[in-house]
Amino acid sequence: MILNERQRKIFEIIKKEKTISNKSLQNKLFISESTLRRDLNDMERQGIIHRTHGHSSLIESSSRESSILVRVQTQVKEKNSIAVKCATLLAKNESYFVDSSSTAGYVLPLLDNLPNVTVITNGLNNAAILTQSPNVRVYLPGGIIYNNTNSVLGIDTVNYIKNFNCNAFIFSCGGISLASGITEASLEQALVKREMLNHSKVHILLVDHTKFDKIFLCKTCEFEDIDYVITDKMPSEAYIEAFKKSGTTLLIA
Template identity: 30%
Template sequence: MLTEERHQMILNALDGKNAVTLSELCSLLGASASTVRRDLNHLAERGLLIKIHGGAMPCIDKFSFGEQNIEEKSHLYNDEKTAIAKYAASLIEDGDFVFIDAGTTTEKMIDYISAKNVTFVTNAFVHAKKLAQRGFKVFLPAGEIKLTTEAIVGAECVSSLQAYNFTKSFIGANGISLSAGVSTPDRNEASIKAEVIRHSMNAYILSDHSKFDQITSVTFTDLDKVIIITDKLSDKKYLTAANIKEVM
């Protein structure tokens, strides 16, 4: 049997199923385990399936390359974002040195922070104003303003953040996927998020359920490098790959 034929049979076997085992595929293809493993590796590298222990599962991720602006995002999943924001805010303690990313869910956090002796760094100028109005010490990094997300971005921003060591960081995302990790459409924003995670004792991703099984242009961290706070998972497969807190 040709390699291409085996690959198509594997994909056909996954159609409509949650997973298939290695032994099932060996029997179906009349091939050795080592051959099927090579096939699975190849298909996984092409993003056509997800290789798991003892078999494979279908890749149901949706690719998205556009990005909504802040105004459009602010009308989506408000109850879910509020629940996520409340829980995230409860994690901030007196004495923390915290990074808060730009975004609608991270902005909601600010109203629910009860700790007092906290210093913040944020790349969102709207967040900085709200934090300062609440009496917190706030630092803004240098950089270029991106109006669609109301964020400060660019190489200067990344450089400004390299000197900091955060006790906690709260970061937004556009896509969460088993195959592609945590992603965002903008390379400049991805660089900032990745830099912050490298300099954080605890890095939290704040994402409602709609961001799961989504892939956007640039991956900025792996699932096992962060803690994800979401409203409710529709697919529990993520619980084996990431530390996830559901708040609804």
């Protein structure tokens, strides 16, 4: 499902305000109470917002992944810049694991310029993007489909990944922190990403500035497991030192 124009306006208002009353939303959009109720019900079903006591807010939880519909519409400029920088590390005739993140999804159209590339991804959205690239061979593992994130996850997914050995793994994360490393809201996501890390030579983390200093429920890996961190803003000196110590190359898009 996708958001209609009115729902996109609602999303932008809630993203800015964090939490807002339904009455305020109604006044800002000049729409009826019943129309707003239908839109909010639809957005709640898609896992985009949380509604309580006449207020609406975006879902933010250390143990729950945000909807793919939220992620593809946030930090768009930053994700595009990060993707362009990432593309400079890629080459023809190579193979890549790509996670289900929206950030990694911005890289995929740039593979059109690279002949004979193979991608294994557990993201339904990302696999669909790749169907438009005739130069790319795409593998989609089996497993359980998680509708909220359009991800394929589970033990069957992990076992399928073991069939491959890729040149690189391109991925994002829920949060990155000095205390806990790279974390995800979902254990299932973390387990799939760990397996992709284990079966690839080079590990490329794509992370916009909003994900720094955030800790989610499940650990994916440490800084030492990452070869490149690509972000859109220079992080604090503490992160720069931590990356140097772990042998991780920091690239600013």
